[in-house]
Amino acid sequence: MRILTALTYYRPHYSGLTIYTERVARALVNGGHQVTILTSRFADDLSVRENVEGIEIYRPKVWFHVSKGVIMPTMPVWARKLIQQADVVHLHVPQFDAWHIGLLSRLSGKPVILTYHCDLQLPTGPVHYIANHVSDVANYITARTANVIVHNTLDYAKNSPFLRKFLNKVQPVFPPVEVEAVDHADLLNFQQKYSITTGQKIIGMAARLASEKGVEYLAQAFPLVLKEFPEARVLFVGPYQNVIGEEDYARRVFSLIESLGKHWTFLGTATPKEMAAFYRSCDLLVLPSINSTESYGMVQVEAMACGVPVVASDLPGVRVPIIETGAGLIVPPADAESLAKAIVAILKDPLNFQGRSEELVQQSTPENVAEVYERIFKAALGNPS
Secondary structure, three states: OEEEEEOOOOOOOOOHHHHHHHHHHHHHHHOOOEEEEEOOEOOOOOOOEEEEOOEEEEOOEOOEEEOOEEEOOOHHHHHHHHHHOOOEEEEEEOOOOHHHHHHHHHHOOOOEEEEEOOOOOOOOOHHHHHHHHHHHHHHHHHHHHOOEEEEOOHHHHHHOOOHHHHHHHEEEOOOOOOOOOOOHHHHHHHHHHOOOOOOOOEEEEEOOOOHHHOHHHHHHHHHHHHHHOOOOEEEEEOOOOOOOOOHHHHHHHHHHHHHHHHHEEEEEOOOHHHHHHHHHHOOEEEEOOOOOOOOOOHHHHHHHHOOOOEEEEOOOOOOHHHHHHOOEEEEOOOOHHHHHHHHHHHHHOHHHHOOOOHHHHHHOOHHHHHHHHHHHHHHHOOOOO
């Protein structure tokens, strides 16, 4: 099967959406399918076309940015050509260009599968206001063109003002999760690199430094945690410098984190093996997201796969892994005191929050997720077998 996958940002950009897409694409290629990625050349040093692990990648030039979005006037030209070569078109939203790619696909007789990742919530201001409304219209057109809309959970879909309009098309599919194996030496090297010592309580957070992630609430909660566990530390893995569209937010967060001194360490973007060592070095993982831009949080299931409990916000979709497994606690979003109490509760009695995550982890392997997508693609092509 020839699959054209379109999204705004792809590797080497780092986000949950790009990781999701890469894992599914790689698993589909390993399953014998041909996957082509149509995305943006968001940095000038990126290749216009390249093949990475058997995945063909095409990157039209970005002329300018609007908030976190990109404007690529040549995208329809690229899309038209690649659609003709595909059997099925797989769109990822948020993506402004998805609407015309969807229309071109249907006009060409190609089925469209839409993976809707989240409701977009941009900051206040006239430019963002216009961008939000343009995005809403584009998403509506895209959803109308889609044969099937995939989302992580029905919990999120039923609570989304947008997805509620299209529930008859929604099919829930858990996101792909994978954690590399590490040996004792890998773990020891990681812990030595970041001066992790016996007796420290390690609270992990894995994310971009972005406003929807609620990093400031973990920073506000941590002094309360330190009263109970004076040697506790936060290890924050993920991009934290020059994150597109988050410069003002980063400055505000850095001013809070500065007072925590040695108790907060930024690790930056990690390799898959480093991520595995990171999870296995944590006593718990925190996902304090604050709005519907966060719709699940694959890092929760990655942590659970390593036996690490999670504290996550009580948001549609985000709460599902803990509800499914019992491996952690759910707290109100944007509530530093509740976050601190949950962290302390787990650190005091970690065995009480191990839960049962084996089934969720198994359903979430890239191979199993790719098999579900394969069935969806075949059904859309009229060949469900």
